[in-house]
Amino acid sequence: MDKNLRDDIFQHAKEWILKAGETIRTKINDPLIIDTKSNPKDLVTTMDKETEYFLATNIKKTYPHHLLFSEEGYGDDVTSLDGVVWIVDPIDGTMNFVQQKRNFAISIGIFQEGIGEIGFVYDVMADILYSAKRNEGAYKNNVKLPPLKPELVLDEAMLGFNHHWLCENSVMDERTMQQLVKKIRGSRTYGSAALKLAYVAEGIIDGYLTMNLAPWDIAGGIILAKEVGAVTTNLDGAPVTLLTNESTITCHPAIQQEIIHDYLQKGKK
Structure with a gap:
């Protein structure tokens, strides 16, 4: 443009x-x-x-x-x-x-x-x-906002996602997500996808997982997050289409592959 x-x-x-x-x-x-x-x-x-x-x-x-x-x-x-x-x-x-x-x-x-x-x-x-x-x-x-800090390990990460991930659901084996919660430093739920993505951009949470959200829930926020160095994909690690509802992950790039391969891929239904 x-x-x-x-x-x-x-x-x-x-x-x-x-x-x-x-x-x-x-x-x-x-x-x-x-x-x-x-x-x-x-x-x-x-x-x-x-x-x-x-x-x-x-x-x-x-x-x-x-x-x-x-x-x-x-x-x-x-x-x-x-x-x-x-x-x-x-x-x-x-x-x-x-x-x-x-x-x-x-x-x-x-x-x-x-x-x-x-x-x-x-x-x-x-x-x-x-x-x-x-x-x-x-x-x-x-x-x-400053760029994301250059290094991060999953044990020290704070992730945002709602509690449906930890209950029986159609997207992910809840037991796998419970293992992820035990691994990370902490999790937070705010009730607004847009705000959680803004918080990723601000660096006050290190990632956000969405479950089957519409494009308008995440479109503005993923642009913010990208500008500080965060990455956004679907649960397979592929680009997000922004034309249909999808489950996505936006996070610090240092923890992306570990979350996808060790948790999301293993637990995905």
């Missing part, structure tokens, strides 16, 4: 994501209409829909030839990452939004010809904006 175009898109996207977050904070205590989607734990609120509508309207008005791949119905029928594609989650961590009124994020990943050019993860209630432009580093607000 041409640098001038990337800078222009970045500035517009930054303005819109901050404005969307301001609106959410203003309305955080207003009555909510809450619906379920695929199951009783898969929540959607009027705020999810209003936020996506705001972002979609601005994207389409300003960049009519760009495509939008999003969660709540205002996007396009995206079947490839040809051209410029915005992958948007208006509220990642809706359950946290509903029950905690914190620990949720707006996530935007912008790709050209399948290459991640711009990433945003906005921790709305903390007013912390993680951002990245390809080959220009990742930032927490206006402070550049």
